[in-house]
Amino acid sequence: MNDLPSSPRDYRATVFLPRTGFPMRGDLPKREPEALARWEAMGLFGRLRADAAGRPPFILHDGPPYANGNLHIGHALNKIHKDLINRARQMAGFDANYVPGWDCHGLPIEWKVEEGYRKAGKNKDEVPILEFRRECRDYAQHWLDVQAEEFKRLGVEGDWANRYATMDFASEAAIAAEIHKFAASGALYRGLRPVMWSPVEKTALAEAEVEYQDRRDTAIWVRFPVVGGDLDGAAIVIWTTTPWTIPGNRALAAGPEFDYVVIRIADATEHSLARKGERLVVAAELLDAFAAETGITAHEVEQTLRGKDLGALVCAHPLRGQGYDYDVPLLLGDFVTTEAGTGFVHMAPAHGEDDFFLCRAHGIAVPETVNDDGTYAADVPLFAGLHVYKAADPVCAALTAAGALLRREEFLHSYPHSWRSKAPLIYLARPNWFIRMDGEEAIRAHALEALDRTAFVPDQGRNRIRSMVEARPDWCISRQRAWGVPIAIFVRRDDKSILTDPAVFARTRALFEAEGADAWYARPAADFLGPDHDPADFEQVFDIVDVWFESGSTHAFVLEARGMPWPADLYLEGSDQHRGWFQASLLEAVGTRGTAPFKAIVTDGFVLDEQGRKMSKSLGNVTAPQQVIDQYGADILRLWVMNSDIHNDLRIGKDILKQQADLYRRIRNTLRWVLGGLDGFTEAEAMPAADMPDLERYVLHRLSRLDAMLRRAVETHDWTGVYPAIHQFCNNDLSAFYFDIRKDALYCDVRLDAEGRLVAQSETRRACRTVLDILFRCLATWLAPVLPFTADEAWRARHGEEACVHLAQFPELPAAWRDDALDEAWTGIRAVRRIANARIEEARRNGDIAASLQAKIVLTFAVDAPEALRAADWAEIMITSAAETEIAAEPAGAGASAPLRAEPVVEIAPGEKCERCWKVLPEVGGNPAHPGLCRRCCTYVE
Template identity: 65%
Template sequence: MTEIDYRDSVFLPRTAFPMRGDLPKREPIILERWARMGLDARLDAANAGATPFTLHDGPPYANGHLHNGHALNKILKDVINRAHRMSGFAVRYVPGWDCHGLPIEWRIEEEYRKAKRDKDGVPILQFRAECRAYAQKWLDIQAEEFRRLGVQADWASRYATMDFGSEAAIAAEIGRFLENGTLYRGLRPVMWSPVEKTALAEAEIEYHDHTSTTIWVAFPIVRDPTPAAALDGVSAVIWTTTPWTMPANRAIAFGPEITYAVLRVDTVTDDSFAHPGQKLLVAEALIERFCQSAGISGHHVLYTLPGEALEGGICAHPLRGIEAFDGGYDHDVPLLAGDFVTTEAGTGLVHMAPAHGEDDFALSVANGIAVPETVEGDGRYAPWVPGFAGIHVFQAADPVCAALSGAMAASVERGEAAAGLLARGTLVHSYPHSWRSRAPVIYRATPQWFIRMDDADGDGIRARALRALDDVRFVPAQARNRLTSMVAGRPDWCISRQRAWGVPIAVFVEKRTGEVLRDPLVMARVVEAFRAEGADAWYASSPSRFLGEGRDPADYEQVFDIVDVWFESGSTHAFVLGEEGGRGLPRPADLYLEGSDQHRGWFQSSLLESVGSRGVAPFKALVTNGFVLDEQGRKMSKSLGNVIAPKATCDTLGADILRLWVMNADTNEDLRIGPEILKQQGELYRRLRNTLRWLLGALDGFEESERVPLAEMPELERWVLHRLSELGAQIAGAVESHQWVGVYPALHAFCASDLSAFYFDVRKDALYCDAPSSLRRRACRTVLDHLHRALCCWLAPVLVFTAEDAWTARFGEESSVHLQDFPALPADWSDPALGERWVRLRAVRRLVTTAIESARRDGLVASSLQAELTLTLSETEAAEFGQVDWDELAIVSRADVAIDPGAASVFSDAPGEGSGPHLLPSVGVAPGHKCSRCWRVLEEVGTVPAHPALCLRCADVVG
């Protein structure tokens, strides 16, 4: 008799959805399909009239290919936008670019240097045109690279700070500060790059180790303080890490609360610059450290005095009276009380160069001391600096020390109080550098334009900004402290830069009075011209065009400083959001999302600009993401060879892998990336894809007539729906809170553990072998339909291409998962008690599967379907688990439950439970024959004459 082949009667999964994604080839095809079907326009139409959600894009800089920091930030924004759209919000994301400023100007100058061209000989309008063309080139490249990452945006309405309308709006924002009186020009020290010849913002500074020359210098006290203190022949000793600031010294600061000592030098080492008999004033707490540094081997303290006793004392500059300096250092050097002076290092006396430090400037100005300008824009001493003219400050240590050594020798020869160099050393410390040129910067006092942070009545921009932050949500919450502390401690905002590529601070200053012209009509003419011709109009037009009739241009200085690029990007809300933005986007934005460095950058400049011009914050919430590091936790660097460009990942693995990497990480912290990490993401992706593929295969031919209502479903299906409701609540919570950390790892765990390793495994028998009319099979297929729809939608914000393929594989190419809403899950799917019961049930099952696996390893059975199970339960366990279909749940051919009345429960703490030992599950060989269709081993196989190789169920199905 020929054995019947029953393979065609088994309902095996069928789907055209491939096992391998082949993402590098497939993703560009999907992008082209979206363009053909006009998906962006359809998305806008689908949410028309819905509550808007606006994430305002912080503009990346249009200068080079994208790096993984860009990818991290833009993908996270895209996930949030897509999730809000699928939650029923009207989302219109307008991407933007920062196009002005020094990095682009620097690149153009590099080309000039290569061609041996003089930048100063190039007409400014030509130079600006070259900068504009360079920025446009990279803007276009970056836009295409963002699209390749799957970022959905209103690309046609993108903004750029160099657009004519943007430049006009930025000028108008400057005008707001001009008119409200907070914009002023003043001389004060700012961070200055001698290489780039411009002031820098704090956000443009990075800190690196730097070796500085340190010097200890004696200033002879020429007038005793009042009340009188016996300081005849005594020299005050200062310590500094910036010897180049000595020509700019105008005072010495002491701490009023510090105790000072006058020590007499007794003996010195052979290499010491100090001399026996010298009397030196230093903080008592620092005597030993100072003497060690200065090579003073023996000394004794003559007396001590409180810091406040130094008030009124006058010192001489150590270079006073030296003929070679032609009297250039003959000014007095007063001793001034400074609450910033400490005894943590140095001598407890701080030399004040008001042109080169914030504390120096504030204390000197408060005491009526003039601020000398000793250093020019290129870092060289000005021609009028005696003895040092033309020397670069970073090469000044040797000539300054030589001059001070000569002064010390002269004072010793004359038998006078010590004046000059007492000691010299080096110090490796963290020092500010320009993040563009990587060169060290200096503090330099120059006339700059500032926005005033405080006003006389205590309600200035700072106070209002801090109040505005009270109503802002921060993710993570601890980021609030960082931003508020930065705003609370920052100085006035220096917004001027001495460069050419940017929006000019388009104001006039009256030469006679030095007052800035505050005329709204003048500013209106500037804005109108910029809107029509761009900011080039400021350079191409006669001043009379803006001044109007009745004013002589010769009476006014036209300002050509450009505005800080942080002011520009901080102004973007003015030309993107609100009625002025012309895009129909509300202001304030619901969300700003950038890297953690933007607390001192864009977050802060946007806050201060908006509060200063409108009195409100431009955002309702701030989300911060971390930085991208390599697999060893190192910063990405070309020199280390650890840079992985997003384009390379897209070309080799696919954008969905990069997107999954972002959302599987804790984006609040720094993220690591590298070949091994991306390989791991590939494995996670494969599991998710296999879940979708299995669902599609198992749903082959699914029809609405199969659907089973919740009340008729088996308990296992109701548990799956409960788990779906939990995940739905987690995703809804993330949409509301903007906190997505852990959401997609939880979704992956659900697919891998709850579905693939459990539910799918248990239900394969029913799906493959039950009759199509079987309630169990129909209930399972109903749940699989819910799973497919929910998982495709929930994965769509992240796996934008894969979710689309998994959706269209079932619903056709004219559909798109991105036009769907997140599923509205019925409230009655949630059943916490059922969820807790299945936690316990699966714990019992793990014991069972462990026993089966042990039997398989021992060779007792080859598979679980050859096994017979005896499960012994306590009375409490039996009450809860005894009625479970254990042969189905354990995937065995036969399962028997035995009750041991005296056994303690392993899974229940119910009172009155027995105290005896709990027997483990036992596994044997199932009696009977193997069904040729379902492979279960049953004694009933062979009892149906027409189908002797089948069990009763399978015989009924095929019959």
């Protein structure tokens, strides 16, 4: 409408042309930092808290990211999702106080500091521990500050001035106090049992610190000669994928309900190590596979025995005579399977949980054959000082020399590695501190009950974490490192019991609050023990606590210590945290308070590249949030998050980001069109919904449905599909439909004075402007949680530079706007419109018309077509200059065009073109004063 044709009189000044200061181009990389500075200057977070005073609280407790390196795309996904939920809750009438936090202790930071030492040729063991801890603290503080600025740049609103960190003195004191609670309850104990161990880092690892990578290893089949009894001279054969555990073997295990066969070898292939005439014992179910694998071509089954009948057997160690001169008893274990191997399992109690518990139950000692660094101990025959990673060849050579090796093969499998050092792990029995899952405290049982009371989004998360809690062993909370909170307890030297004196605990907490956990290393034991205990009678524990215990304790020093509601309304992290933070928080809180620290858990998927591959620098497929922000702006990244199915794995890349930028432009253009249409609008123009035309009431109905969808998401924390629905509404319902129809009335049904001020307008235009006002309030506030920069820019364009959308609330939409009957009627109208539009486009392509306003549309409806279709103003709906409705004698029946009974007909509209509204009408020229105008336009220019 901006390019009106020239005529003896220029009517352009009489037409309403939208005006707004909200530009078409977002220029987000430039404007977003300006918005951040504005929010900081106005003290936005403080104003939000002041405005929300007295409202119901909503607490999303922040799972702490690790203060190590720049943010990656997973961080962006996590914090954006949290920010949207917090902003939406705030705008829905809650007090959403969000305290961001960080994990600052643990091995990754130690590893980085040590890496600097290695490069400088410096020996960590020669650095005083307090100096080392200070360097770790400085490193963590640097990255905490960097990440905080990066999170702010994403538009994340929170109490950044009062963030929490696990290395804050108050936090360290609270963590020590939580350990003391477990000690006082009796749930904390020191025990020897195998744990996942990193020989490179020389410490135990939690399951959440383990990743799996492909590794080439050696599998072996080994003879264990039977000593005495009816099977004397036969050999039980085991299969293992860890040859390095053979020196630690102390027993064998069989399945009590399996059938086992004693076979005599008749023949074997040339390269087989099987000997003719020897007698071997294997599971009957695995015999054929065993024979094929070991090259046995002919054999005779001498005897079949039940597993439970083998329990009295005793074997010799396969390296007997070379320093391994002890008996190897055969035990019965329900964990033995016949999925692979021979049906027998060799037991190395220092290197496997099943091995450990079965051997301990039979009074078999646990040998310490492997050192912390993965080398064999000095008293291990044949292999002393050798690293277990390099033991396959020497062990196989020794077994071969002893005549015990039956077969060896190399294979590729998925094997646990440290996600920090990337080095392979081993199971190793070491004295560690554990929290008992069962027993009087019944932590496992209470945790499972708490999970049943927790809401999960998506719901399958409940089964995932539940199965992990059901199967997990006692919680190993000790680490043999230096950077962290020590397990600040004393153990009596005489009976090894824990000192649980409340005065000692209180003294320890007070010193930690004043000086941090460094006090444990800087002060003498007497300062903690006080006058009632002699330091000579106690061992001071210097193991540090697992970082998962620390982060699992954050509810204590963030929520409880700050007087915030407990439990939190929501925990939100990636799905990997079912075995990490969610579980650690659950077990810690249940063990100290009897219930979970959360009411609901939401999980996100992982971010992959556009081809569905895991991101890696080597593949060159990493999308860094900083790059996206520099090119597109944070709002585009935020829109990508909320347009994705975030509870499953997400994909991101150049093409996907371009698509999001296109979606953003459509949303921005919708806001711009609404703002332009509202130029000069005042509340005096507003019209009650009940007085509006059906089209406006239909738009309000569509708004009410979106409002219900959004409020359901606020309540359930499940935002799946909400913002795609809002985008579709902007694109399909508004831009391509409502705006298209109403722009004629908006532009032309108006009389303006010489200064462009409103003098008069039609009721239709008044209704339209009222709807635009409602649309703006809804869209700007609904979009604010996901597009905080853009929504606020639009809000200021409407309400002035001092206004801020984030201080607004979601509008309360009247229930009366919901009209399902009207929705059904307009659904039918829009279906017919799509069919008729196709014919108009065809006529345009054929050159029959240049624009729809040159057309007359003829629609033929069935006799039983709904009244809404027959009575509709089709010229207005189709944006043609004329329309004609015919009623056929036949009912609708079936068919793609029902209830149309004939294809729409496009004809040339009769009359002349109005120079103001461009409609082609017979009445044009009827007014001598305005010979180029239609009657409607004459009314508004006189």
